[in-house]
Amino acid sequence: MNAVFLLTQLGTHAAGRFAERVAALGVTPPQVGLLRWLAQSPGNSQQAMARHFNIQPSRVVTFVDELEQQGLAERRPDPADRRVRIVELTERGKEVMRGVRKVMQDHEEELLAPLSAEERAQMSDLLHRLAVQAGLTPGVHPGYPNLPPRIAKTT
């Protein structure tokens, strides 16, 4: 079987397994992406979030609504510009993030189980070079925006 199809197959499989694991923490993979960014780069507006993940502002509203309902994040007014809402992790959000980090480790260990430490390093190196050439943003899953050009009707 060719390498790129294997890559796609494994990537999809890995995403599915990850979804199963984080479901135990009560969050979805897209939410995990947002939480990780909120943890790493605090003090950003919803607009900044939309730009970073390359999604529509209206989707950000939905995501942040969800996180707020689950008590994982909060909207805070920006004193400098009353149009802007700063999004921040709550204590509970930070706690979930600790769980997410653990899940990521277990997930990695499960999927790479058949490889030696040396082979894992090899793999990382090869994948990293492909990612750079493909122009992927580190830490941002490409599944966010309108990636798959959905339709292809001939008629």
Add this chain to the structure above:
Amino acid sequence: MNAVFLLTQLGTHAAGRFAERVAALGVTPPQVGLLRWLAQSPGNSQQAMARHFNIQPSRVVTFVDELEQQGLAERRPDPADRRVRIVELTERGKEVMRGVRKVMQDHEEELLAPLSAEERAQMSDLLHRLAVQAGLTPGVHPGYPNLPPRIAKTT
């Protein structure tokens, strides 16, 4: 960046690029999966298709309807059992398949461009071992069934 996240990122990216490429042929990635199977294992029923791709029979109906409307496949009655419909590629379907094979080559070449022949072999080997351990079915993209355990609402 960890290897498994890179794998997921690249897999999703690769799937998106592939979708763009086959769109030029008037088909979607799921359709390509079906067409490939129809080409390789002719004479199968819709039920067999549902089992092979691990999808609902009702989805098969939709898929085959589409392929039939685009003139790429046809339903034929099974002489032995009048409940069964055999699905077959049309001439036009076979022609599209030739285009698909070309697209797959170009796609592979584009994504693996940064790697030498030796590194590609290495990569294939590593990925193959991961795929075997993950229990993936060769040639079947795991994106078909109800893979992502969609919801994770806490409330």
Add this chain to the structure above:
DNA sequence: TATTGTTATACTCTATAACTATA
């Protein structure tokens, strides 16, 4: 009774555009 294919229905995910409140 069981199975093949089909239809009907509902629910999630996402894109677009119109709207508000501020600047």
Add this chain to the structure above:
DNA sequence: TATAGTTATAGAGTATAACAATA
């Protein structure tokens, strides 16, 4: 006039269950 956030609406994708024809 432009921007941040919001609301409303519509479309694709998919799961489920009920159904007709045949075994």
